[in-house]
Every structure is written in structure tokens, then in C-alpha cells.
Amino acid sequence: MSEVESTTLTNTAATSAQGERAALMRLDHVTVEFPGRDGKAPFHAVDDVSLTISKGDIYGIIGFSGAGKSTLVRTMNVLQRVTSGSVTFNGKEISSLSESELKPVRRKIAMIFQHFNLMPSRTVLDNVTLPLVHERISKADAKAKALRLLDLVGIADKANVYPRQLSGGQQQRVAIARALIGDPEILLCDEATSALDPRTTRSILTLLKDLNARLGLTIVLITHQMQVVKDICTRIAVVDHGRLVDDGGILDVFAHPTSELTREFIYTSGNINKGLELVRTHDLFAAERDAGNVYLLSSVGQGAEETLMADVHRRYGVTGNIIFGNVDVIHDTPFGMILVSLEGTPDAVRGALEYFATVGVEATPLADVHVNETQAEGEDDE
Ligand SMILES: Nc1ncnc2c1ncn2[C@@H]1O[C@H](COP(=O)(O)OP(=O)(O)OP(=O)(O)O)[C@@H](O)[C@H]1O
Ligand SMILES: [Mg+2]
Structure with missing residues (x-):
């Protein structure tokens, strides 16, 4: 068999394995419309996007600033309501649930951000246990769980310090531990490494990959850097002016990009x-x-x-x-x-x-x- 044939077969095998895995998050024709500013017509920050994220994916969403990536990902935990279309999580339509109905759902959909969003006046340990405050779990159990997670993300020795005493990479590790405390099934990462230097970026990406492998955690990762996608993502969606212009397994998209923008990202990287x-x-x-x-x-x-x-x-x-x-x-x-x-x-x-x-x-x-x-x-x- 020639090299080319064997590659094609490998890709096909990967695709069908993907097909067999259960869908965790599905967007069907999702559109988000914002009112136009200064008398301009309303515009679609997200424009008729359909995609499926399967259990175990590390799903990269790439696009330029203003493309609509954050808005798109915020529809996945319904921080952003859709104008039309639907969001389904674990087979259940969540986009039209009320805020109180969303509470238990959101526990399973965690999120981390570019600027970590930690509480400066609380210790690392208290930051991590914060999401459990209103849960039926004893303080001792919450503390034990937080310490286990801090150990998992590699900063067990920082439990009693304050965020300002930590580097950016360490603060992001705290944010990841906090995100994991409710045992989420999916972790949404909005430019989680964009404020970090290259070496720290790689260490955080390695941690995310490790959590994906060890916990089976599904990860959605917004970035404007193709290098991040190449390093850890299994699938990729390219967003341009609110529209999905390419999506699929990473190797398939690299082999057959269909949009100019995707080509541009690939060439540049x-x-x-x-x-x-x-x-x-x-x-x-x-x-x-x-x-x-x-x-x-x-x-x-x-x-x-x-x-x-x-x-x-x-x-x-x-x-x-x-x-x-x-x-x-x-x-x-x-x-x-x-x-x-x-x-x-x-x-x-x-x-x-x-x-x-x-x-x-x-x-x-x-x-x-x-x-x-x-x-x-x-x-x-x-
Ligand atoms: N609440 C809002 N009201 C009005 N317009 C908004 C709102 N949120 C976002 N937008 C606009 O929607 C578009 C998409 O924004 P979004 O933040 O989703 O882009 P992005 O791809 O995440 O960009 P970046 O890479 O800079 O974070 C932008 O033009 C933005 O100004
Ligand atoms: Mg954004």
C-alpha cells in the first residue's frame, strides 16, 4: 500500500471512530443577533452555526478578533441566549431553559477565561471551593476535594496563598481547579492561554491534554492561534464573521481546507x-x-x-x-x-x-x- 493510500485509510478510520462517539454538545442553526449601534441595522454575531462536539473531543474554535467566537461559546452554557436555533447538551435542549432550570446544567459546563477571574481577597483554596458554597457538601469534604484538584493541576503547595502571589500560569491552574470542582463534563476555554508566555502556554496546554486523557474531560478551546490548535485539538471549527467556514477532524481540515480564511491560518502557522x-x-x-x-x-x-x-x-x-x-x-x-x-x-x-x-x-x-x-x-x- 502506498503512503498516500495508508494516510487516507488512517484518516477515514479516525473519522468513523469520531462518528461513533456520543455527541455531548450540539448546536443546530444557532444565530445570535445584536442590535446595531448608532442607528445601524442589527447584526449577526453568530450566523446559522451548526456543530457537534463529541465526548472526549478537544474542539478548537479559531477566528480573528470580533469573529464571534466568545459569543458562540457563551451559547453553550447559555450565558448568551440564542436569537434562533437550539443548543443541546447530553441530548437535552438547554437553550430555552429558565435560569433556575439552568443551574444544575451549568455545573456540568465549566468555563475558564483569559484573565483567570479569581477573587483577589480570597486564598487559592477558597477560590477553588467557592462554587461549592451553596452545595450540600461539608466544609471538610469541599476542602479535601479542592486540595486533590490543586494537586492534580500541579500547585498543591499554593493552597494558602493569594492569587496576586502567583504567576499567570499558576493563576490559570487555580482557575482550572475551580472549574473542575463541580465535576464538569465539558470545559469551555475562552483564550485561556492568550495572556501567557509561550512556555507557560505550552504547560497549560499540556495540562488540558492530560485532563482530557485522565478524566475524559471534553474541552472546547477558543483561540486565535493555529499553533494552539495544532498542539492539542482533535477537531477544529473556523469562524469568520459569525459563520462556520470550516470544521472537522484536524488532519482533514489541514488536508482539505475549504475557505480562504482557513488556508490563511494554516499557511501562517x-x-x-x-x-x-x-x-x-x-x-x-x-x-x-x-x-x-x-x-x-x-x-x-x-x-x-x-x-x-x-x-x-x-x-x-x-x-x-x-x-x-x-x-x-x-x-x-x-x-x-x-x-x-x-x-x-x-x-x-x-x-x-x-x-x-x-x-x-x-x-x-x-x-x-x-x-x-x-x-x-x-x-x-x-
Ligand atoms: N453584548 C453585546 N452586544 C452587542 N454587540 C456585541 C455583544 N457581544 C459581542 N458583540 C459584538 O459581536 C461581535 C463578536 O464578538 P465576540 O466577542 O463574540 O468575538 P470574538 O471572536 O470572541 O473576538 P475576540 O477574539 O476579540 O475575543 C463583535 O463585533 C462584538 O463587538
Ligand atoms: Mg472573544
């Missing part, structure tokens, strides 16, 4: 911007640029670009010069992006491009490759 800048501006590449034969090739599951180049040379007499390359590993599968100039007759190059499509390699002409500069900068200075 592969540092392709650096190679693009070189090809587009440097004299060294003037000939390739002018010939109009520079392409970005991207593929899931194929490690060896050299083999691919050797193939098109043998089959079509096309020489592929690799200008820039990047390989990521997403869930143990290589994801490669290379910028190549293809040299050969127009017919031969066309043949090579058709061949790429048959082996699951996406080829995009240089002129159609767009990266987002602000996101690229954001990821650089992480």
Missing part, C-alpha cells in the same frame, strides 16, 4: 510567510517569480518532498526546486508545506499539477497564497 517574502521580493528568485511557476504544495501524511520531486521529474520531466519548506507533526502525522518552482514545458507542468492532486498534495499558485501579517507577528513574538 507554518511560517510560510517568511518563504513567501523571500520569493516575492528577493532578487535571487526573480527568474522563478517571473516564470510564474512557483507553487505552495501542502500535504498530510507525506514526509518525503524529495520523493515527490523525483516522481514528477521521472514522469513529466519537470524539475522542482524547493525554495522553502516546513514540516509539522500533528497527532503523529507529518504535515508538510513547501514552496517550489516547477521548471518544464507548460504541458509538463500541467501534468505535474494533475499528478499532485491524485496523490493528495494541494498545489496553490504563489499569487493565491495569502498569510495574515498580524497573526504571523503575534505568533513570532510569543
Whole structure:
């Protein structure tokens, strides 16, 4: 079996395993409308979104600022009421429940935020036990449970200090312990690592992944950074102006992005911007640029670009010069992006491009490759 065939099979297997897992949270045609400001027409912060989050998913929601990510996720614990559509949790429609009916439901749907939202005047231990204040549980039991959770998130020794005495990463760990105290089934994370430096971000992502594996905790993770998605998410939804423009298993979306925005996020996260800048501006590449034969090739599951180049040379007499390359590993599968100039007759190059499509390699002409500069900068200075 060729490498390509085996990849396709693996992806299909992953997809059907996903299909068999029980749906935990389902949004059906959810729309959230806000009144327009300054006499403007009302607008849809969330626009007809349908999605399913299964038990055990780490579900990434990515989009630019103002895309509607927070509003979308707030419909999942009904902090935000939907204008139309419905939200179903564990098979039960929750979007039209009253505030008192929502109380027990919300215990199972926990949330953490970018700025941790801890009570500064209370100790770490008291912050963690706070959600249990009105529950039928003794103080001693609540304390014991909080201490177990603080141990689980790696800060057992901080129980008696105040939030201001902790680093950002430690404060987020307290927030996670507090979120877990009601034994939630799902944890909603709204930009939970955006205020943290890169190393702390990785440690918090590792903790979330660990909680997912150990407790079977389902996680929804809002981010504007594709790197976060690549690090831990099993599924991804891309949001643009309130609409879902792509969603699915992470490798499927990387292999077959359907929207420009998704492509942009993928290219940017592969540092392709650096190679693009070189090809587009440097004299060294003037000939390739002018010939109009520079392409970005991207593929899931194929490690060896050299083999691919050797193939098109043998089959079509096309020489592929690799200008820039990047390989990521997403869930143990290589994801490669290379910028190549293809040299050969127009017919031969066309043949090579058709061949790429048959082996699951996406080829995009240089002129159609767009990266987002602000996101690229954001990821650089992480
Ligand atoms: N309560 C509200 N009333 C009116 N408009 C709102 C309200 N909440 C959000 N919006 C608007 O809805 C749009 C989506 O906002 P939202 O906060 O969901 O975006 P986001 O993707 O989370 O952005 P960010 O990445 O900056 O957090 C924005 O234009 C925002 O100004
Ligand atoms: Mg937001």
C-alpha cells in the first residue's frame, strides 16, 4: 500500500471512530443577533452555526478578533441566549431553559477565561471551593476535594496563598481547579492561554491534554492561534464573521481546507510567510517569480518532498526546486508545506499539477497564497 493510500485509510478510520462517539454538545442553526449601534441595522454575531462536539473531543474554535467566537461559546452554557436555533447538551435542549432550570446544567459546563477571574481577597483554596458554597457538601469534604484538584493541576503547595502571589500560569491552574470542582463534563476555554508566555502556554496546554486523557474531560478551546490548535485539538471549527467556514477532524481540515480564511491560518502557522517574502521580493528568485511557476504544495501524511520531486521529474520531466519548506507533526502525522518552482514545458507542468492532486498534495499558485501579517507577528513574538 502506498503512503498516500495508508494516510487516507488512517484518516477515514479516525473519522468513523469520531462518528461513533456520543455527541455531548450540539448546536443546530444557532444565530445570535445584536442590535446595531448608532442607528445601524442589527447584526449577526453568530450566523446559522451548526456543530457537534463529541465526548472526549478537544474542539478548537479559531477566528480573528470580533469573529464571534466568545459569543458562540457563551451559547453553550447559555450565558448568551440564542436569537434562533437550539443548543443541546447530553441530548437535552438547554437553550430555552429558565435560569433556575439552568443551574444544575451549568455545573456540568465549566468555563475558564483569559484573565483567570479569581477573587483577589480570597486564598487559592477558597477560590477553588467557592462554587461549592451553596452545595450540600461539608466544609471538610469541599476542602479535601479542592486540595486533590490543586494537586492534580500541579500547585498543591499554593493552597494558602493569594492569587496576586502567583504567576499567570499558576493563576490559570487555580482557575482550572475551580472549574473542575463541580465535576464538569465539558470545559469551555475562552483564550485561556492568550495572556501567557509561550512556555507557560505550552504547560497549560499540556495540562488540558492530560485532563482530557485522565478524566475524559471534553474541552472546547477558543483561540486565535493555529499553533494552539495544532498542539492539542482533535477537531477544529473556523469562524469568520459569525459563520462556520470550516470544521472537522484536524488532519482533514489541514488536508482539505475549504475557505480562504482557513488556508490563511494554516499557511501562517507554518511560517510560510517568511518563504513567501523571500520569493516575492528577493532578487535571487526573480527568474522563478517571473516564470510564474512557483507553487505552495501542502500535504498530510507525506514526509518525503524529495520523493515527490523525483516522481514528477521521472514522469513529466519537470524539475522542482524547493525554495522553502516546513514540516509539522500533528497527532503523529507529518504535515508538510513547501514552496517550489516547477521548471518544464507548460504541458509538463500541467501534468505535474494533475499528478499532485491524485496523490493528495494541494498545489496553490504563489499569487493565491495569502498569510495574515498580524497573526504571523503575534505568533513570532510569543
Ligand atoms: N453584548 C453585546 N452586544 C452587542 N454587540 C456585541 C455583544 N457581544 C459581542 N458583540 C459584538 O459581536 C461581535 C463578536 O464578538 P465576540 O466577542 O463574540 O468575538 P470574538 O471572536 O470572541 O473576538 P475576540 O477574539 O476579540 O475575543 C463583535 O463585533 C462584538 O463587538
Ligand atoms: Mg472573544
